[in-house]
Amino acid sequence: MTTPSGGEYVHGTHRSEQERLSLMNKILNERTLAELAIREGDHVLDIGSGLGQMSIAIARRAGTGGRVIGVERSSEQIEKAVAAFRVSGLGPRQIDFRVGDATEPPLLPGESGSFDVCFTRFLLEHVPDPLAVVRRMVQAAKPNGRIVLADDDHELLKLHPEPSGFTEVWRAYIELYRRNRNDPMVGRRLVQLLHQAGATPTRNTWVWFGACSGNDMFEPVVNNLAGVLQGAAPRLEAEGLVDGEAMQYLCGVTLPEFAQRPDAAVWFAMSLSEGVKPAQ
Numbered sequence: 686m687t688t689p690s691g692g693e694y695v696h697g698t699h700r701s702e703q704e705r706l707s708l709m710n711k712i713l714n715e716r717t718l719a720e721l722a723i724r725e726g727d728h729v730l731d732i733g734s735g736l737g738q739m740s741i742a743i744a745r746r747a748g749t750g751g752r753v754i755g756v757e758r759s760s761e762q763i764e765k766a767v768a769a770f771r772v773s774g775l776g777p778r779q780i781d782f783r784v785g786d787a788t789e790p791p792l793l794p795g796e797s798g799s800f801d802v803c804f805t806r807f808l809l810e811h812v813p814d815p816l817a818v819v820r821r822m823v824q825a826a827k828p829n830g831r832i833v834l835a836d837d838d839h840e841l842l843k844l845h846p847e848p849s850g851f852t853e854v855w856r857a858y859i860e861l862y863r864r865n866r867n868d869p870m871v872g873r874r875l876v877q878l879l880h881q882a883g884a885t886p887t888r889n890t891w892v893w894f895g896a897c898s899g900n901d902m903f904e905p906v907v908n909n910l911a912g913v914l915q916g917a918a919p920r921l922e923a924e925g926l927v928d929g930e931a932m933q934y935l936c937g938v939t940l941p942e943f944a945q946r947p948d949a950a951v952w953f954a955m956s957l958s959e960g961v962k963p964a965q
């Protein structure tokens with residue numbers, strides 16, 4: 686899929702990708718929400734809102750006086766988000782999902798410069814010009830409004846004992862981001878992006894996640910990782926970055942075996958940085 690702002694979206698929007706996103710949402714939403722510290726009545730812009738689970742969770746925190754606008758490029762994702770919103774029990778004014786590009790969010794007159802919080806998660810790693818997106822977020826925030834960026838730094842993933850062949854494939858996966866003109870390490874640039882976009886950085890952290898054998902989340906997390914790599918396999922092969930058979934073996938045999946080991950562990954972390962729009 687080609688993005689309007691250039692590059693390719695490494696994950697695609699097929700069903701297995703949507704199931705993967707839902708799992709990641711379950712794992713990460715509570716922790717992200719704790720960091721986001723939404724207040725009653727907040728008006729929030731969620732850029733690259735995907736399946737909308739996080740937007741819905743934010744809207745619950747913002748309450749009936751709050752409002753969330755989710756902007757997402759894929760109409761397929763928006764349809765799923767709207768379906769989830771319809772059964773969420775939230776009121777019709779609490780969320781508005783809009784199809785649009787992160788670099789030109791479809792805001793109505795008066796909306797730009799009005800948001801209490803502008804948020805994005807796992808989007809900046811998929812755009813060729815993350816600074817352009819963060820600039821639009823700063824524009825969209827009200828004076829003293831908060832801009833919260835959360836994204837990946839793919840060097841933070843660790844598996845132990847390291848499954849055979851994993852490092853090579855993970856490096857290839859990281860290289861695919863670069864070939865798509867995206868930054869696989871954008872997580873470490875979040876504070877810098879806030880500064881370059883005119884916000885005052887105020888906070889920087891990692892949202893950590895770890896699991897191990899004997900933990901309920903361990904197998905789903907490893908399977909999710911295999912799913913991420915399998916989803917990218919056609920592109921990785923087409924780019925000549927992996928050998929197809931070795932890739933299938935890693936995803937179909939080595940990683941599932943790793944998931945069953947009694948001594949295995951996995952860690953990853955999502956970078957999260959916050960800034961404030963100067964009052965001027």
Ligand SMILES: C[S@@+](CC[C@H](N)C(=O)[O-])C[C@H]1O[C@@H](n2cnc3c(N)ncnc32)[C@H](O)[C@@H]1O
Pocket residue numbers: 688689690694706710732733734735736739756757758759762785786787788805806807808811812
């Ligand atoms: C990995 S998902 C993250 C979704 C959501 N933010 C979350 O944390 O669950 C990235 C989303 O960004 C969307 N996306 C990618 N490039 C975009 C762009 N240029 N403008 C708007 N959305 C974009 C994708 O379609 C996808 O739904």
